Amino acid sequence: xxxxxxxKGGDETKNRILLAAQRLFAERGFEAVSLRMITxxxxxxxxxxxxxxxxxxxxxxxxxxxxxxxxxxxxxxxxDEAEQKFQIGVVPVEVILDAFMRPFLTVMxxxxxxxxxxxxxxxxxxxxxxxKLPPKAIRVAQRVVKRITGxxxxxxxxxxxxxxSWRLHFCFGVMSHTLMHEDTLxxxxxxxxxxxxFETTLQRMIDYCKGGLxxxxxxxxxxxxxxxxxxx
Amino acid sequence: xxxxxxxKGGDETKNRILLAAQRLFAERGFEAVSLRMITxxxxxxxxxxxxxxxxxxxxxxxxxxxxxxxxxxxxxxxxDEAEQKFQIGVVPVEVILDAFMRPFLTVMxxxxxxxxxxxxxxxxxxxxxxxKLPPKAIRVAQRVVKRITGxxxxxxxxxxxxxxSWRLHFCFGVMSHTLMHEDTLxxxxxxxxxxxxFETTLQRMIDYCKGGLxxxxxxxxxxxxxxxxxxx
DNA sequence: GAATGCATGAAACAAATGTTTAAATCAAGT
DNA sequence: ACTTGATTTAAACATTTGTTTCATGCATTC
Numbered sequence: 001x002x003x004x005x006x007x008k009g010g011d012e013t014k015n016r017i018l019l020a021a022q023r024l025f026a027e028r029g030f031e032a033v034s035l036r037m038i039t040x041x042x043x044x045x046x047x048x049x050x051x052x053x054x055x056x057x058x059x060x061x062x063x064x065x066x067x068x069x070x071x072x073x074x075x076x077x078x079x080d081e082a083e084q085k086f087q088i089g090v091v092p093v094e095v096i097l098d099a100f101m102r103p104f105l106t107v108m109x110x111x112x113x114x115x116x117x118x119x120x121x122x123x124x125x126x127x128x129x130x131x132k133l134p135p136k137a138i139r140v141a142q143r144v145v146k147r148i149t150g151x152x153x154x155x156x157x158x159x160x161x162x163x164x165s166w167r168l169h170f171c172f173g174v175m176s177h178t179l180m181h182e183d184t185l186x187x188x189x190x191x192x193x194x195x196x197x198f199e200t201t202l203q204r205m206i207d208y209c210k211g212g213l214x215x216x217x218x219x220x221x222x223x224x225x226x227x228x229x230x231x232x
Numbered sequence: 233x234x235x236x237x238x239x240k241g242g243d244e245t246k247n248r249i250l251l252a253a254q255r256l257f258a259e260r261g262f263e264a265v266s267l268r269m270i271t272x273x274x275x276x277x278x279x280x281x282x283x284x285x286x287x288x289x290x291x292x293x294x295x296x297x298x299x300x301x302x303x304x305x306x307x308x309x310x311x312d313e314a315e316q317k318f319q320i321g322v323v324p325v326e327v328i329l330d331a332f333m334r335p336f337l338t339v340m341x342x343x344x345x346x347x348x349x350x351x352x353x354x355x356x357x358x359x360x361x362x363x364k365l366p367p368k369a370i371r372v373a374q375r376v377v378k379r380i381t382g383x384x385x386x387x388x389x390x391x392x393x394x395x396x397s398w399r400l401h402f403c404f405g406v407m408s409h410t411l412m413h414e415d416t417l418x419x420x421x422x423x424x425x426x427x428x429x430f431e432t433t434l435q436r437m438i439d440y441c442k443g444g445l446x447x448x449x450x451x452x453x454x455x456x457x458x459x460x461x462x463x464x
Numbered sequence: 465g466a467a468t469g470c471a472t473g474a475a476a477c478a479a480a481t482g483t484t485t486a487a488a489t490c491a492a493g494t
Numbered sequence: 495a496c497t498t499g500a501t502t503t504a505a506a507c508a509t510t511t512g513t514t515t516c517a518t519g520c521a522t523t524c
Contacts, residue, residue: 013471031263035512045473050513052471094450127359130413163436169417170440173409174402181362185401204395208402208444215443218326218435245502266481277503282483284501468523477514484507493498 014052016042021063022113026121030060030128061134064125067107068133071122072140074103079147090154093213097206100148101175105198115198116183123180126172156213163217171209178205246284248274253295254345258353262292262360293366296357300365302342303354304372306335311379322386325445329438332380333407337430347430348415355412358404388445395449403441410437 020042024033035056039046053059078099082091108118133141145168152164159167178185178201185201252274256265267288271278285291310331314323340350365373377400385396410417410433417433 029263031261034510036510046512047474047514048472056512127409127412131416166417166433166436167440169413170406170410170437173405173407174444175405177359177405177408178402180359181401184363185398201398203450204398205402207447207449208399211447212406212440212444215439217439267483268480278482279484279504280502288482466524468521470519470521472519473517475515475517477512479511479513481510482508485505487503487505489502490500491498492500494496 011052013042013044013048017044017049017052017059018063018066021059022067022121023117025060025063025124026117029124060129064129065134065137067111067118067121068125068137069140070107070110071103072137072144074106075099075144076147078102079144079151083151091151093152093155093210094206096148096151096155097171097209097213098202100171101202101205104175104179105202108198119179119182119198123176123178123182126176127180152213159213159217164213167213167215170212174205174209243284245274245276245280249276249281249284249291250295250298253291254299254353255349257292257295257356258349261356292361296361297366297369299339299343299350299353300357300369301372302339303335304369304376306338307331307376308379310334311376311383315383323383325384325387325442326438328380328383328387329403329441329445330434332403333434333437336407336411337434340430351411351414351430355408355410355414358408359412384445391445391449396445399445399447402444406437406441 017038021033021038024037024041035046035049038059039048042048049056049059053062079096082095082099086092086095104119104122108115111118149161149165149168152168153159153161156164182198182201249270253265253270256269256273267278267281270291271280274280281288281291285294311328314327314331318324318327336351336354340347343350381393381397381400384400385391385393388396391399414430414433
């Protein structure tokens with residue numbers, strides 16, 4: 001009774017719409033894609049979107065959640081793993097950052113989707129949807145951010161909490177920008193190895209962010225710390 | 233004859249449209265703002281946009297160029313200043329970064345526009361318009377990026393050129409994300425000083441990016457270097 | 465095999481988009 | 495005073511937007 005009892009065959013159309021939507025959102029952005037583009041690409045009727053999802057906005061929410069939740073879960077899993085491994089002493093910064101960033105790679109590989117599309121989509125989730133995420137996703141994201149902030153704070157006791165919050169935010173910026181423009185960025189590399197895989201990109205981001213997080217601050221009026229509103 | 237001979241009074245309407253457009257673009261993004269919103273806010277007729285600018289796209293270009301060029305010029309000026317000051321020896325990383333980022337602050341103050349609006353607008357220029365800038369702006373931006381890459385390369389001879397290009401790109405990400413979300417970020421600071429001014433934010437970005445640029449890289453397959461396509 | 469109920473389809477909806485037209489307005493030049 | 499030519503205006507343009515309606519299809523259940 002849950003669903004699919006009286007179904008022509010699973011959620012065939014629904015899934016085709018979700019897939020086409022993700023493809024198009026990645027390429028052109030959420031606002032720029034019309035329902036007609038989506039349904040044409042999905043070989044479905046325009047009304048199908050409102051039937052299955054209620055509205056365009058709800059469709060967007062569902063696509064976003066569908067791709068964001070696995071990333072969040074994987075982050076939590078890796079953070080668990082890290083804390084277990086480093087029960088004695090603190091978890092190193094690069095391990096935390098890895099747990100924060102690698103899930104994009106992992107989930108991408110599992111989903112079997114094209115790397116460029118997946119990256120662009122995730123980048124857009126962060127840059128175009130960062131504020132208006134569905135409540136469910138917001139709560140999960142907040143838990144992750146809170147946890148990462150705490151662990152970073154342990155790993156970097158010398159960095160004030162407020163400064164740390166800002167720096168974590170800068171890490172978001174690095175990730176968001178890199179995901180969005182990974183395709184353009186790859187043209188930077190015309191060397192022997194040709195196309196640096198995402199593992200390389202990942203490592204470069206981690207190196208950079210680690211350096212940024214640990215950086216000495218050129219003394220300025222300090223404030224008491226707070227919790228960032230940003231969630232990715 | 234150039235323009236304004238037979239003008240009701242300068243480019244009054246044109247300027248009102250430019251101003252309203254910038255305000256709205258900053259708040260809601262380029263795609264989401266309609267010509268009607270702009271002309272309503274500017275107390276002008278819808279046709280005035282196409283009359284003065286040709287099309288919406290050309291209006292966007294003009295607003296972007298109008299705000300971007302002063303930033304580029306100021307960057308060049310500060311880089312000149314830095315090179316003069318450090319004729320003996322290399323220009324330190326933080327000075328280069330300062331020349332790269334401070335112009336946003338400077339131009340903002342000169343323009344007298346609200347900080348939040350100016351930041352958001354600049355952020356959107358980078359995140360939503362990074363690729364489709366008008367050719368004129370592209371050329372100028374390329375010169376700036378090339379120059380900064382060169383100077384950073386001198387200041388950081390240990391960092392491979394390709395890695396450096398990626399890291400400079402990460403700096404773009406930090407800037408873009410911070411500008412876009414400066415208002416949300418400020419809520420992080422609930423300390424005594426209340427609202428950290430942009431000078432503080434600037435210093436935090438510089439510290440972070442400096443740390444990132446200088447970071448040691450955890451050995452990975454190296455490639456030969458290239459030139460980033462990104463311009464801001 | 466008729467009835468039930470979910471899923472699809474074609475068509476129409478009002479509203480909003482960027483752009484164009486052609487008449488009106490206005491300041492300056494002769 | 496009349497012409498000139500740039501500017502502004504209201505109205506209409508054709509498209510496109512998200513959404514809704516209602517008839518149809520089809521599988522399952524009684």
